[in-house]
Amino acid sequence: MTRRELSKDTVMQSAFQVLKAGQIFDGVQARGPGMVMIENGLIRDVDFTGAVPPENATVTDFGPAAWLLPGLVDAHVHLCWDASTDAVAHVTNDDPGAVLDTARTAAVTALRTGVTTVRDLGDRDYLALTLRDQVPPTQRPEIVAAGPPITTRGGHCHFLGGEAEGAEALLAAVRERTERGCDVVKVMAGGGNMTPGSNPLHQQYGPADLRLIVEEAHRLRLTAAAHVHAADAIGDVIDAGFDTIEHFTFMTLDSAGLRDDLLDRVVKQRIFVSLTAGMVPGTPPPPPAIAARIDAMIDVATKVIASGARIVVGTDAGIEPSKPHHVFPYALVQLAGLGMPTLDVLRSATTEAAEAVGLAGRKGVLRPAADADVLVLDSSPVADVSAVADIRAVYRAGHRVPGN
Ligand SMILES: [Zn+2]
CATH class of the missing domain: 2.30.40.10 (Urease, subunit C, domain 1)
Incomplete structure (x- = not known):
């Protein structure tokens, strides 16, 4: 110069x-x-x-x-999902240009809602990264991206293209995400509700596979997030060393029930719990599997909040009509309603979330x-x-x- x-x-x-x-x-x-x-x-x-x-x-x-x-940090969104009743069909079948348009609109909506950083935990074709490359930073939130979640063959959200099984394929999957520019690896450690044939109560990977994924992610300086609902799988992801645990519902066959020993470990090890919160009033109810258990899941969330666990807010924005991309403020109101002091709610949505998504000091x-x-x-x-x-x-x- x-x-x-x-x-x-x-x-x-x-x-x-x-x-x-x-x-x-x-x-x-x-x-x-x-x-x-x-x-x-x-x-x-x-x-x-x-x-x-x-x-x-x-x-x-x-x-x-x-x-x-x-600016607020939403630790769990899906920019490519349009929050319609047909969100899965849209993200699966529509052409990449249409899905990218959805993501662009979602990003602007989130930004106007005060969400200046999002962690996208499941796109298709790495479109969240395409969006990040195409749109100047001042016109979208900061995007921390996972790409397609790593899942088993036919497993939860397999339609996003992230199927991988066996040590070699799992290592290759983590490396591909690094090479693409992802910041985080998202693993479907258990099944989920919105995938036909997937059971949220079942584990998708064994403990050795989960540990392998986390170690490789950390070696490559990525963080690791685990999708999980049931207690056995929650135990596995604690053992494996994931940085954030998504959902953490302790779902059971017909209800939900906290396991105190697992919550204790999460608190002691200071693992971030990404609580799935926020629904816009007046929208269609959540899927039947969630609706039937909602009271028990709220009871679990209340106890998790009272435990002193490190909590961040993940709305799962995009996945269904009650979770449009402006849902974030409703999540904060919900956490306060479950007994979290307002200053803690604000910390969860700023400093704590920034650390959880790997941006401590820069965001939040x-x-x-x-x-x-x-x-x-x-x-x-x-x-x-x-x-x-x-x-x-x-x-x-x-x-x-x-x-x-
Ligand atoms: Zn999600």
Whole structure:
């Protein structure tokens, strides 16, 4: 770089913007009034001392009632799924262009809802990565992607194209995901509800296979997420060392029942539980297998919350009509309704989730050097977490997202 270019660069960098509000939640604590200084898409500084903004800054003051918080992180979405009653058919049979359009719309919807980071735990043809490549970062959430979930032949969500069995094929599957640019490996450790012929109570892989997948993922610097409903499979994925456990419902033949010994291990080992929460009111009910067990599953979730386990919020957005891509605020309201203190709900959706998806320090915090993904609310989410639905503005990498 020549001296002239360097000085031009310095001049450009000196133009920064400041967001001010009466209250700031920084991802950990409510900190009172302050300002966030943004430069080149990153947070340069966060001030709570009442300092005067630098002269060359563009200042936006949202006023004393407004709150600034980190952009939210949904730890479990499916961008390629259109949240229709036929979501499986759409993602399976429609041409890639149509599915990519679904993902593009889903990404914009999530971003306008204040979700500035999503972890996509199941696409087809690596379309979440295609989307990430095609759409500039400021026009979509940060996308942490798994590609097609690894599953058994004919197993849960096999129609997404991730079938692999046997050590060699499993290692190849993990390596393919690394080469494609995935950040996380998603494994269907047990069966699921929306795949004909799959039983959520059954294990899909043995303990040795699960351990192999996790070790290879970690060796290649990917995180590992396990889909699991029943207790035996939950035990296996704890043994295998998965970073996040999805669903964690403790589903049984006709109900759901927590196993305290397994929950204790999750708490002690500080494994992230990705609780599946959030349903938009007035939409068709969940699948019969879930609807029949919903009270028992809510009881399990309540006990998991009370246990002190590290919880992140995964909506499973896209899979059915009650989970459209703007469902996230409903998940936060639901967790608060199950007894989680509002500050913990907000941490689950910011700092904790960022760590769970492998982006600690970059996402989920308002601190120097973090990405300038900022949510502006009209009222206090600590007093009432449903305030996250009253969005004044969303900033993604320092750019204000149109539409709020
Ligand atoms: Zn899912």
